[in-house]
Each structure stands twice: as C-alpha cells, then as structure tokens.
Amino acid sequence: MTGHTDPNRLFTITELSEEVGATPRAIRFYEAKGLLAPKRAGQNRVYTYRDRARLLIILRGKRLGFSLALIKQYLDLYDADPTRKGQLPHLLRGSRQRIAELEAQRLDLEVTLDELREIEQMTLDAMRRLGVPEPDAGAGS
Amino acid sequence: MTGHTDPNRLFTITELSEEVGATPRAIRFYEAKGLLAPKRAGQNRVYTYRDRARLLIILRGKRLGFSLALIKQYLDLYDADPTRKGQLPHLLRGSRQRIAELEAQRLDLEVTLDELREIEQMTLDAMRRLGVPEPDAGAGS
C-alpha cells in the first residue's frame, strides 16, 4: 500500500510530463522562466518530488488563468526563507495581496456560476412545459 | 435617486469604454469577434443597456482567465431562444458543462487560497516568535 509515494523518487522529464500531462517542451519552458530548477545528471534534468509539486502548482495556476510571471511570484512565497527576518513583512504583504485578489476572483466565479445555474433552471422549466424529455444523466458516447 | 439607471439610455463607444474601463479599440475587437453587435446610427456604433451588460460579462470572463471564444459560447447561452424547442437540450448540455468546469476551477481556487492562508499564518507566527512588529492594516500610500 505504501511505497508508491516514495519521497526519494526521481523523475526524468518525460516521466514527469506524462504524469502531469504537460509536454517536455513546456516543462523546459517553465524552467527557462525561472519557475523550476531541477538538478542535472550530466546534462539531463532530474526532478524530485518537490519539483513535481511545484509543477503541479504551476499547472493549477495556469488553469486559474494566471500568467507564468504571477505564478512565479506565488512560488517565491513558498520559497521565502522564514529564518530571514527581513523577508517576513514582505512575505506577509505578498500573501495577503494574493489572497485579496483571489477572493475577488472567487466572487466573480460565484456570480457566473449563479447565472449559469439560472440558465439551467430556466431551460429545465421550458423543457418541462414543452414536454421535451430530459436526456438526464446519460452514460455518454 | 432614480433616473440615472434609465433603461433606454444609449451609449457611444467612448462613453461605454470610460464607464467600464476598456478601450474603444478593445470594444470594437469584441465586436469583430462576434461578442457584441451594437446598432449603428449611420456609421457610428450605438450601445444599449443590454450591450453594456454583455460587455460587463465579457470583462468578468476575462478576469476569470477565459478566452474570448469561450466567453462567446457563454454569451450564446444567454441568447439562445427558449421558444425554439430544438435548442433546449443543447442549451442544457452547454450550461451544465460550463457549470462543471467552473466548479472545478473553484476547487483549484480554494486550494490555492488555503495554501496562501497557511503561508500567511506561518509568517505571522514566525514574526511573533522573532518579535517583528506587525505593520497590521496600514493605510499605506
């Protein structure tokens, strides 16, 4: 049951790309932009679990529509060394600002969801009134 | 108190652009992409309240990171004529799919927010331990 999450496991770029669904080219691109910094074995990139976690964060950020530059700032929050006292206020400001931005985004999201649910309801009502059968929960294809 | 929301009011492109914070160029671009279709007075564009509402939806979609093509699909859900029976199942599928996508996005958003709040807490803890004063709620310039 355990073992497939071996925290010492290393990945090649193609392993990683297949696992997360990104092309090797994209992963190298993220590195070129400073979002990743894998070790090397000779000339080949070698990724740790930590690198993998960062990559997943990058992809999530992209799903949320963030630019790579913004995602980099976010990752920098993770990397900030909490033993360096001077960084702490900056870190606090950074995370609070991102929190505020994301909460605004969540508001937009919920308004949009409400609108869509309203459309869904109106559609269902119209179908009922007009006697259109609901293809409800089809096991597709 | 009433009257400034006159639903018969019309807008020029620059009025509209200033009100919503988009450039005229952008607004024309949305039209070229089929997201807006204002009337014309001679050669000039004339926008109604309905056009304005659509524009606001476009901008909200952009804040959420959607492509204009996707936003167009969303607007088409609004426009779908519910009296045309044949469209109803399609409309239902469309809105349900978008709802599913947005709910996935909301999950991503909440995970990210949780992570940021964790960073914020850890930072606050570290500052307290190290005796760094909190610039808490500054009305900064």
Add this chain to the structure above:
DNA sequence: AAAGTAGTTGACGTAAAGGTGAAGTGGCGC
C-alpha cells in the same frame, strides 16, 4: 467652407505562452 472633434476601417506591430523542427550529444546494445 474650413477646422475641429468623434468615430470608422484597415494594416501592421507586439507580448505571452508555448509548438515545431533542425542539428548536435551521450550512452546502450551488439
């Protein structure tokens, strides 16, 4: 009618986020 002010189309430019292809390198099997 000339000038000014909005508005219009059209062509071209640009930045971000990659995709794509060329050309070279390193190690393995045999």
Add this chain to the structure above:
DNA sequence: GCGCCACTTCACCTTTACGTCAACTACTTT
C-alpha cells in the same frame, strides 16, 4: 564503432488579445 533513442540547445512559427498609426467620414462650430 554503428545505429538508435532520448536528451539537449537554438531559432523560428503560431495564436490570442489587443495597441498603434494612418487615412477617411460625418457632424458642428465658426
């Protein structure tokens, strides 16, 4: 020591969402 494969860098190609002129038009003011 040859072929093969995955890996590398380098350079250009593409799409999206506009910005930036440039030249034209249509009222309005004087």
